Amino acid sequence: MYLTQLDHRLWFPEPDLALADPEGLLAVGGDLSPERLLLAYRMGIFPWFDESQPPLWWSPNPRAVLVPAELHVSRSLAKLARQQRYRLTVNHAFEAVIRHCRELRESGPGTWITPDIERNYCQLHHLGHAHSLEVWDQHRLVAGLYGIGLGRLFCGESMFHLVSNGSKLAMLALCRHFAAHGGELIDCQLPNPHLQSLGVVSWPRSRFLHKLKGLQHPSMSATCWQPTELSL
Numbered sequence: 001m002y003l004t005q006l007d008h009r010l011w012f013p014e015p016d017l018a019l020a021d022p023e024g025l026l027a028v029g030g031d032l033s034p035e036r037l038l039l040a041y042r043m044g045i046f047p048w049f050d051e052s053q054p055p056l057w058w059s060p061n062p063r064a065v066l067v068p069a070e071l072h073v074s075r076s077l078a079k080l081a082r083q084q085r086y087r088l089t090v091n092h093a094f095e096a097v098i099r100h101c102r103e104l105r106e107s108g109p110g111t112w113i114t115p116d117i118e119r120n121y122c123q124l125h126h127l128g129h130a131h132s133l134e135v136w137d138q139h140r141l142v143a144g145l146y147g148i149g150l151g152r153l154f155c156g157e158s159m160f161h162l163v164s165n166g167s168k169l170a171m172l173a174l175c176r177h178f179a180a181h182g183g184e185l186i187d188c189q190l191p192n193p194h195l196q197s198l199g200v201v202s203w204p205r206s207r208f209l210h211k212l213k214g215l216q217h218p219s220m221s222a223t224c225w226q227p228t229e230l231s232l
Contacts, residue, residue, distance in 0.1 A: 006030030006057075015044050015059035015209060024060030024205075031055070032120045034127060041148050041155050042216065044209045046189055051114050061205035064188040064195060068175035072199035077168050081232045086143075086166075087136040088173045088230040094125040094132040097144035101158040113158065121157070124148065131225050133174045135166050145170045147187075149225060153215040154178055155187040171198060173230050181224035184215055 004013045006029040018026040026045060030036055032055060040046060040057060049056040073081075080086075098121055102113035124130035125146075131154075135143035143166025145159035154174070161167040175186070187208075188200050203211075 003028060006055075010036055010039060012040060012043055012045055012057065015205065018059045018061070018205075024058040025056060026059050027057040029054050030057070032116045034120055034124050034129070037120060037124060038129060038148075041150055042212075044205070044212050046155070046157075047117070048112050048189075049114075050112055058189075059205060059209075060190060062191075062202035063205055063208040064191040064200050065203050065208060066175070066186040066188055066195075066198065066200045068179040068183060068186060070199045070201075071172060071175045072197065073172060074168075077165055077172060080165050080169055081172060084232070085137075086163075086169060087138075088169075088232070089134045089136065089228065090177065090230060091125075091131055091225055091227045093134050093141055093144070094130065094146060095122055096141055097132040097134060097146050097160070098122065098158070100141065100144065100160045100162075101146070104160050121146070128225070133170050133177070133230075135161075135163075135170050135173075137163065143167050143170050145174065149220065150212075151216040151219045152182055152184040153187060153212065154183060154185075156189070168198065173232060176232065177230055178224065181221055183220065183224070185211065 004027040006027050018024045045057050045059045047055050048058050098118055121130050129148055131149050132144055132146040134141055142163045143161040147154050147156040159167040188195050191202050
């Protein structure tokens with residue numbers, strides 16, 4: 001195995017050529033154009049790097065995924081959903097969601113949401129490929145998440161919360177809304193304790209890549225990602 005250096009050409013090596021150390025690193029370089037980003041997701045690859053690095057492209061083994069119907073809903077989350085304290089929307093404030101995700105991580109150990117990432121994902125949103133789910137306390141955005149829609153697969157990228165259980169409420173709303181429109185799987189990329197507490201499991205990369213091919217076609221109903229308000 002060796003690390004592929006990308007150039008201006010629009011291509012990626014096959015994901016199963018990714019390194020074992022560091023796990024899943026496949027390629028370095030290239031650009032972050034919407035065309036390259038879409039090609040990456042369609043192949044089971046995603047970018048992850050900080051501002052001091054060139055673009056790094058990953059396809060880890062195993063892969064963290066969530067079946068929407070298998071989301072673990074704690075008692076506190078179920079109670080919060082029943083209270084209907086917060087307003088939930090789809091694609092009402094994509095730019096604000098990704099900005100909050102970047103700003104919160106900049107105040108911590110660092111962020112992979114570079115200015116180029118933010119700009120190009122916003123462009124993907126305007127092209128109809130990137131989507132957000134928002135949680136509002138009246139007119140204040142208090143939580144949300146965003147990612148890429150690939151047919152019946154949603155590739156989650158990042159989430160944020162300013163109130164307790166806010167991001168979990170956003171995930172619950174996403175799972176129910178996505179499943180109601182025929183969505184089958186949420187790609188969570190890398191496992192962590194927070195995601196595992198929500199029911200995220202790990203699949204071998206081969207299983208994820210095989211499933212990926214079938215989930216992209218046929219595509220989802222366009223109504224799934226139309227700007228709308230949700231109810232739980």
